[in-house]
Amino acid sequence: MSRPTFFNKAANSNDCNVYGFFEKSTSTWTYLVSDDETREAFIIDSVLDYDPISSRISTDTADGLLDFVKEQNLKVTRILETHAHADHLTAAQYLKRRLGGNVPVGIGKHITKVQATFKSTYGLHPFATDGSQFDTLFSDGDEVKLGSLKSQVLHLPGHTPDHVGYLIGESVFTGDSIFMPDVGSARSDFPGGSATDLFASANRLLALPPHYRLYVGHDYPPTERQETGYATVAEQREMNKHLKSGTGENEFVEWRAERDATLASPRLLHASLQVNLRAGALPDADEEGRIFFKLPVRVPAGF
Structure with missing residues (x-):
């Protein structure tokens, strides 16, 4: 695993340190956020x-993260998810075990809606849809302390109904609620997704003070630049190609629907959901120790 990017904290002494780890095969940013x-x-x-x-x-990726935590002499107190990802598997349960088994895994409380939807899709029986696979279910506005710092949970639906962001100091970890200005916005066509909600969530972020940093969950950069973890609110207001200041809701919703209709399913969709609904746990092994992911197949009528 490559060395992480250290994003210098803002001038405010009450802000956090942010280390970003970019996983190239899924274009995912993982963040390690610490209190000095x-x-x-x-x-x-x-x-x-x-x-x-x-x-x-x-x-390998999770082990590299753990090695860095040890090297920096950090104490991980929470493992957080912005949503049930459909494009990569979370390492939450593996990290929890390696960190001693007592570090809580948290996600937004509307994960229950996502669990109920995909329990049927994958025929998961028995499977609890009350979010009990996670240690903490967050509501909008919940405060969670990071050492001497306060953080706030922001419910940011649209990409998925369970989506949340984490406001820590002057930094917001936005997941897929907004992307870098030259990438724009995430799809909103997953079950429970909504372009209208996505527009409202993005504008909630854009209403924050202009110097706040919005850390994205993925980056798909044009060829002329490398992966970048954040842009300021001011930069997003000025340059986001889907959501900059002056963009109307109807304009965005219509464009997003047209764009989403052209998108293929994520490459790791089925495996990701079947792990991420379980807070990072794998499906139960059979009597021979084998683990299987289910793959729904559509066949024509009368086949």
């Missing part, structure tokens, strides 16, 4: 490596 005073840290949107061709899971 106490050395406590949060892990946000971790990655468990999965190769769908060989059906092999590995922990």
Whole structure:
């Protein structure tokens, strides 16, 4: 695993330190967010490596993250998810075990809606849809302390109904609620998604003070630049190609619907959801120790 990018914290002494780890095969940013005073840290949107061709899971990315935590002498106090990702597997349960088993895994409380939807899709029986696979279910406005710092949970639906962001100091970890200005916005066509909600969530972020940093969950950069973890609110207001200031809701919703209709399903969709609904746990093994992911197949009528 490559060395992380250290995003210097803002001038405000009450802000956090942010280390970003970019996982190239899924274009995912994982963030390690720490408090200088106490050395406590949060892990946000971790990655468990999965190769769908060989059906092999590995922990190289997560192990690199753990090595860095140890090197920096940090104490991880929470493992956080912005939503149930459909494009990569979370390493939350693996990290929890390696960190001693007591670090809570948290997500937005509307994960229950996503669980109920995909329980049927994948025929998951028995499977609890009350969010009990997670240690903490967050509501909008909940405060969670990171050492001496306060953080606030922001419900940011649209990409998915369970989506949340984490406001820590002057930094917001936005997941897929907004992307870099030259990428724009995420799809909103997953079950429970809504372009209208996505527009409202993005504008909630754009209403924050202009110097606040919005850290994105993925980056798909044009060829002329490398991966970038954040843009300021001011930069997003001025340059976001889908959501800059002056963009109307109807204009955005119409464009987003047209764009989403052209998109293929994410490459790791089925494996990701079946792990992420379980807070990073794998499906139960059979009597021979084998683990299987279910793959829904559509067939024509009368086949």
